[in-house]
Amino acid sequence: METSRPFARVLEQLRKADLRPTRQRLALAKLLFENGYRHITAEALHEEAAAADVRVSLATVYNTLHQFTEAGLLREIVVDGTRSYFDTNTSDHHHFFHEVSGRLEDIAAEQIVVSELPPAPSGTTVARVDVIIRVTEDTQ
């Protein structure tokens, strides 16, 4: 159902965004999009690349994540203050944030109904609505 589709999409989006399909970008795209949705930090992706014998500098990981975000392939999520997460799921949805582990978990858009929203302050346009449900692991 989602076999080699992501890759064609990546190539197309790269072309659209005027980004050359370099070895590094393609390898990172593979890691990012090959296996379902993920919420990953730059550092974690860099380590994953190393583990997969993909040689990429951390600077390139940052550059690529930001370029992919700008190209609409990723979405950046800030919940933690200490690090930025990149979400491979760019469709409309929300998140649980596990404050202890630092893990993000998707909440499908349909699962949260925000039935009333104030109008954007005049002179502004809504760029995005983020709902973050912060949860803590129960002790006991």
Add this chain to the structure above:
Amino acid sequence: METSRPFARVLEQLRKADLRPTRQRLALAKLLFENGYRHITAEALHEEAAAADVRVSLATVYNTLHQFTEAGLLREIVVDGTRSYFDTNTSDHHHFFHEVSGRLEDIAAEQIVVSELPPAPSGTTVARVDVIIRVTEDTQ
């Protein structure tokens, strides 16, 4: 309607939290709570203190903001990645985040109706629900 109330509250909360009412804490509390609700960064509060001839180190500003947060006098808000905001309004409410200026604007709880929420993942408890509406200034 809210004249010298905040101060009594601060003193009481400090006592409750076993925090001594030092010159620095009281001066910062004054700056924070004396004039309506605010969303302020550590750096900004430090500068404000300097401008008001209150001598406090930046380390103390950070310590105090965190202690006040723990004591329930403040709430920390992370939206930006580059800095943490502290909100003097600890009641249930939400925010517009002006992405260009970095300004936070309150949205009263009643103005957003989240009529459906998924259950917290098993073994976890909801600590807080944050709704952040990111807006950008219109060009034109």
Add this chain to the structure above:
DNA sequence: TGGGAAGTTTAGAATCATTATAAACTTCTT
């Protein structure tokens, strides 16, 4: 098809918000 322009990667340095350290100072208690 060769060569240069433009784009990309990278090691390493720089930035910058925040946190840690540990010594000097205050406050509290008796």
Add this chain to the structure above:
DNA sequence: AAGAAGTTTATAATGATTCTAAACTTCCCA
């Protein structure tokens, strides 16, 4: 008044992220 406990502070350290500028690749077309 005096010691214990808590607090402040200058300063150093941390750590994620960004910058720099040189080396490397990819594109494009003469």
